[in-house]
Amino acid sequence: MEITLSPLSSTISKSFVQNLYKLEDGERVKTCLQCGTCSGVCPFGYLMKYPPGKIIGATRADIFEQVLKTDTVWMCVSCNACATFCPSQIPITAVLMTRTKEEMLLAGNIPSELQSALENTQRYGNPLGESPRKRADWTAGIQPEVNLLAKTRQPVDVLWFVGDYASYHLRMQSATKAFAKIMNLLGVKYGILGPEEYSDGDSQRMAGERGLFEMMAQKNGQVFRKYKFQEIITTDPHAYNALKNEYPALGVSYPVRHYTQFLVEHLGEIKPLLKKEIKARIAYHDPCYLGRVNGIFDEPRNLLAAIPGVELVEMSHQRLNSLCCGGGGGGMWLDGFQWEKAHARLSEWRVREAVAAQADILAVACPYEPPRFEDAVKTVQAASRLKIKEIAELLAESMDI
Amino acid sequence: MKIAVPVKFVPDLVEEITVDPSGVSLDTSWLRLVINEFDDHAVEQAILLKEKNGGQVSVLAAEAEGIDDFLFASAAKGADQLIKLTGDFSTANNHALARTFAEVLRELKPDLILTGVQAHNDLDGSIGPLLAEYLGMPYVGYVAGVTSTSDKVIARKEYSGGLVAEVEVNLPAVLGVQAAEKPPRYVAYSKIRQVMSTAKIEGRAIANLDVSGGIAISRLFQPEVAQKATMLEGSPIDIAEKLIGIIKELGTL
Amino acid sequence: MSQDVFVVIEHLRGQVSDTSYVMLAGARHLSQTFGGNVTAVLLGHNAQSLTGNLAADKVLYVDHAALADFTSDGYLRVLTELVKEQSPRAVILGHSSIGMDIASVLSAKLGLPIVSSCRNFTAEGKFVSQICGGKIMAEGDIPAPCALITMVPGGYKAEAGQSTQPPAVTTVPAPSLDGLRLAVKKYIEPDTSDVDIAKEKMLVSVGRGIQNKDNIELANELAAALGCVVSASRPVVDQGWMPTTRLVGKSGKKVKPKVYLALGISGAPEHVEGMGDSEVIVAVNTDANAPIFNIAKYGTTTDMFDLIPALIEKAKQSK
Numbered sequence: 024m025e026i027t028l029s030p031l032s033s034t035i036s037k038s039f040v041q042n043l044y045k046l047e048d049g050e051r052v053k054t055c056l057q058c059g060t061c062s063g064v065c066p067f068g069y070l071m072k073y074p075p076g077k078i079i080g081a082t083r084a085d086i087f088e089q090v091l092k093t094d095t096v097w098m099c100v101s102c103n104a105c106a107t108f109c110p111s112q113i114p115i116t117a118v119l120m121t122r123t124k125e126e127m128l129l130a131g132n133i134p135s136e137l138q139s140a141l142e143n144t145q146r147y148g149n150p151l152g153e154s155p156r157k158r159a160d161w162t163a164g165i166q167p168e169v170n171l172l173a174k175t176r177q178p179v180d181v182l183w184f185v186g187d188y189a190s191y192h193l194r195m196q197s198a199t200k201a202f203a204k205i206m207n208l209l210g211v212k213y214g215i216l217g218p219e220e221y222s223d224g225d226s227q228r229m230a231g232e233r234g235l236f237e238m239m240a241q242k243n244g245q246v247f248r249k250y251k252f253q254e255i256i257t258t259d260p261h262a263y264n265a266l267k268n269e270y271p272a273l274g275v276s277y278p279v280r281h282y283t284q285f286l287v288e289h290l291g292e293i294k295p296l297l298k299k300e301i302k303a304r305i306a307y308h309d310p311c312y313l314g315r316v317n318g319i320f321d322e323p324r325n326l327l328a329a330i331p332g333v334e335l336v337e338m339s340h341q342r343l344n345s346l347c348c349g350g351g352g353g354g355m356w357l358d359g360f361q362w363e364k365a366h367a368r369l370s371e372w373r374v375r376e377a378v379a380a381q382a383d384i385l386a387v388a389c390p391y392e393p394p395r396f397e398d399a400v401k402t403v404q405a406a407s408r409l410k411i412k413e414i415a416e417l418l419a420e421s422m423d424i
Numbered sequence: 425m426k427i428a429v430p431v432k433f434v435p436d437l438v439e440e441i442t443v444d445p446s447g448v449s450l451d452t453s454w455l456r457l458v459i460n461e462f463d464d465h466a467v468e469q470a471i472l473l474k475e476k477n478g479g480q481v482s483v484l485a486a487e488a489e490g491i492d493d494f495l496f497a498s499a500a501k502g503a504d505q506l507i508k509l510t511g512d513f514s515t516a517n518n519h520a521l522a523r524t525f526a527e528v529l530r531e532l533k534p535d536l537i538l539t540g541v542q543a544h545n546d547l548d549g550s551i552g553p554l555l556a557e558y559l560g561m562p563y564v565g566y567v568a569g570v571t572s573t574s575d576k577v578i579a580r581k582e583y584s585g586g587l588v589a590e591v592e593v594n595l596p597a598v599l600g601v602q603a604a605e606k607p608p609r610y611v612a613y614s615k616i617r618q619v620m621s622t623a624k625i626e627g628r629a630i631a632n633l634d635v636s637g638g639i640a641i642s643r644l645f646q647p648e649v650a651q652k653a654t655m656l657e658g659s660p661i662d663i664a665e666k667l668i669g670i671i672k673e674l675g676t677l
Numbered sequence: 678m679s680q681d682v683f684v685v686i687e688h689l690r691g692q693v694s695d696t697s698y699v700m701l702a703g704a705r706h707l708s709q710t711f712g713g714n715v716t717a718v719l720l721g722h723n724a725q726s727l728t729g730n731l732a733a734d735k736v737l738y739v740d741h742a743a744l745a746d747f748t749s750d751g752y753l754r755v756l757t758e759l760v761k762e763q764s765p766r767a768v769i770l771g772h773s774s775i776g777m778d779i780a781s782v783l784s785a786k787l788g789l790p791i792v793s794s795c796r797n798f799t800a801e802g803k804f805v806s807q808i809c810g811g812k813i814m815a816e817g818d819i820p821a822p823c824a825l826i827t828m829v830p831g832g833y834k835a836e837a838g839q840s841t842q843p844p845a846v847t848t849v850p851a852p853s854l855d856g857l858r859l860a861v862k863k864y865i866e867p868d869t870s871d872v873d874i875a876k877e878k879m880l881v882s883v884g885r886g887i888q889n890k891d892n893i894e895l896a897n898e899l900a901a902a903l904g905c906v907v908s909a910s911r912p913v914v915d916q917g918w919m920p921t922t923r924l925v926g927k928s929g930k931k932v933k934p935k936v937y938l939a940l941g942i943s944g945a946p947e948h949v950e951g952m953g954d955s956e957v958i959v960a961v962n963t964d965a966n967a968p969i970f971n972i973a974k975y976g977t978t979t980d981m982f983d984l985i986p987a988l989i990e991k992a993k994q995s996k
Binding site: 518541544562582590594638640646647663676 | 860987
């Protein structure tokens with residue numbers, strides 16, 4: 024993937040840095056110790072011409088435009104490892120990497136794969152370029168029928184924000200259906216937006232499209248206001264992050280939980296329903312935006328531990344230092360680009376860790392992961408027997424629904 | 425050099441395209457319109473020429489849902505003038521559109537007109553060559569690159585199999601663009617929003633449409649689509665024979 | 678005023694295009710309704726030998742140095758006069774880089790209606806055109822007294838437009854061809870070292886089922902026999918068996934060829950994203966449940982290592 028870099032003005036350094044300081048906690052950039060932890064813990068840090076620490080160094084040396092002349096920043100998968108381990112607690116991902124990507128986009132420097140995902144989001148409300156009319160097609164065949172709020176217009180307890188990949192991606196639809204069946208079995212009064220739902224926009228935001236993100240938030244906000252519900256539950260950690268941490272500042276504020284938090288609350292009712300044994304060693308992968316960024320580590324594990332026959336094992340990267348699958352920050356749409364640079368995929372690395380932990384199943388809780396890990400399993404010989412399963416799929420399997 | 429780019433919106437094939445009860449028009453209830461891909465390339469090629477040689481780019485379009493966003497995005501890419509033809513285009517065919525564009529273009533007097541070589545909903549010819557004749561200009565289509573010399577342009581005309589002819593064309597001329605030298609650039613949404621407050625779309629009301637030269641359709645229908653693949657049976661040689669026959673019929677062998 | 682159907686023959690560098698033969702076959706079908714002759718119109722310079730196998734009742738041949746290369750202006754000068762004089766019932770041109778440069782211009786110049794993307798004619802002499810990426814077909818009458826038609830391949834076999842009996846050739850003097858507004862300066866050969874799979878009309882695409890690098894040779898042989906090139910899905914490219922320029926899929930190129938032959942490709946969404954718009958997909962996969970069969974028009978579970986040699990043989994035979 025080639026990026027042609029157009030000549031950029033040298034005054035960009037100063038204004039860029041001034042604008043950084045205005046962002047939330049942005050002033051912390053000034054306290055960078057140049058310790059190199061961020062660059063070291065960054066999964067692609069070794070490949071970047073300007074890993075995070077060096078970008079800060081470049082702004083200090085007033086040569087930030089040099090950074091924009093490289094394509095370094097597109098290797099960032101917004102996994103937040105840098106920000107998590109920074110001793111000065113600089114929100115590196117949100118402030119530095121995202122803003123740098125925004126500058127790249129404004130200059131028109133963007134890998135073409137990413138371009139289509141962003142253009143699709145603008146045109147169809149989802150990065151896959153699928154027709155919005157088909158967003159609820161996955162519900163076909165589920166009994167009782169999944170409640171489409173536009174049709175029934177009844178107040179519900181839970182608005183289930185399904186998300187792009189969960190709605191459209193063929194592999195993910197089975198996980199989405201599994202969760203619908205679990206909700207039905209538990210008798211939860213819920214509804215979905217279907218064709219009225221827009222992309223949460225969080226990954227597009229982290230890929231530098233702030234304007235697009237705000238448009239998605241605005242549109243979703245308008246739809247939310249039409250209906251009555253107590254809380255939003257989502258199966259997508261990126262949507263969870265957007266709804267919880269970003270939407271409120273834009274005037275769209277609702278209580279929101281990830282589905283694992285919701286189900287754990289109902290563990291008492293769920294346990295007796297887990298009739299079938301799943302005899303397997305299961306390694307749980309902490310998704311970046313559920314675990315590291317939002318501190319939810321135990322609930323998914325508690326759900327898995329409740330399934331009879333399951334032996335939970337941990338991989339070498341876990342919890343706070345979990346290894347990103349490579350899908351965030353635009354990574355989902357930069358596979359070709361990243362492969363050209365790295366000839367290694369984070370998803371393949373992770374799959375090897377699962378094998379090393381002697382796991383039979385790699386359990387996930389984010390819709391980016393099953394397609395990415397299943398793809399990785401195809402090319403990693405040692406992992407040919409590793410199964411990838413969404414927690415909802417495992418629960419549904421054990422519930423025999 | 426003054427470049428004009430007339431564009432049109434076409435049905436988006438991402439949606440299901442169906443025929444309405446009349447049997448002679450498309451069902452518009454779920455029809456989504458999108459820029460004709462080749463016209464998108466024409467805009468990009470125009471901007472590339474402006475970046476290389478200076479000059480002015482005007483983008484013209486008939487009003488349709490989503491046209492304003494597209495025109496603003498063109499401005500964000502570098503277009504200088506945005507013209508929207510207003511009126512009732514429900515009965516317009518390519519001949520009518522080309523005649524309407526020609527009226528405005530005669531006023532604008534561009535040196536070069538770039539437009540998409542075709543659109544997937546073309547039934548009565550394509551806009552580029554029609555426009556060329558209405559304006560009395562030469563036309564070259566299937567263009568995948570344009571270089572300007574002192575008083576002419578060199579168009580890279582593509583033939584099948586990858587053969588390219590460099591054709592020198594007198595100006596003013598109309599070129600039918602197959603592909604721009606670079607794929608259409610991305611415009612950050614915030615940039616489009618910014619442009620909305622600074623760029624102006626000029627509206628030009630149209631007179632009556634002249635659709636002569638078009639043809640009447642007696643029937644629109646969807647071809648039969650098999651749900652699953654037709655499985656070929658037999659020995660490898662049997663299957664190979666059938667496949668080669670199919671490929672020959674499709675004209676690619 | 679006649680009921681003849683004219684076909685404007687397309688040729689480039691000594692070769693008549695396949696579309697020309699398809700048009701002749703279509704013209705023959707259409708002339709059954711109109712009752713007139715099929716007249717091939719050939720413009721060129723020292724190109725009379727190209728008329729030899731045209732399946733036409735007669736050929737109108739115009740020779741001029743300025744017609745040695747195709748230019749829209751050159752052809753238009755000749756055809757405008759010819760069509761005005763001869764008043765045929767219909768004039769068929771190719772929906773191609775040649776036909777499309779002149780068809781609509783003629784329509785505007787002569788005030789004649791024009792039908793685009795015609796695939797075939799019906800027994801009643803109606804046109805059937807395909808539009809909207811092949812999703813919609815349009816049928817209608819061919820307006821009298823004369824209409825222009827651009828044709829796409831797919832409705833008739835090229836063989837039906839070829840004949841072993843050379844037709845009678847009438848040479849028609851060319852009008853003045855001075856002062857043309859455009860000229861071909863040079864031709865540039867396709868760069869075979871750098872294949873752009875997105876431009877190919879047919880692709881032989883291999884997936885994991887190809888199993889190893891050595892078998893890629895077999896795919897290359899098949900592609901050569903079919904006159905196209907090899908593309909691949911991601912696992913093949915990742916292994917380094919094919920260069921990234923041949924990658925089809927979400928992280929590679931998006932292709933829309935007329936024929937996509939998928940060998941040992943399962944049809945995962947990421948791959949389909951790159952080739953789902955292909956006109957005709959032929960899938961070869963030993964797994965009957967492979968998702969590729971949901972989007973393919975034709976399929977077979979025959980082992981591709983048995984099928985490929987057979988395909989190579991049949992392809993060579995048919996040339």
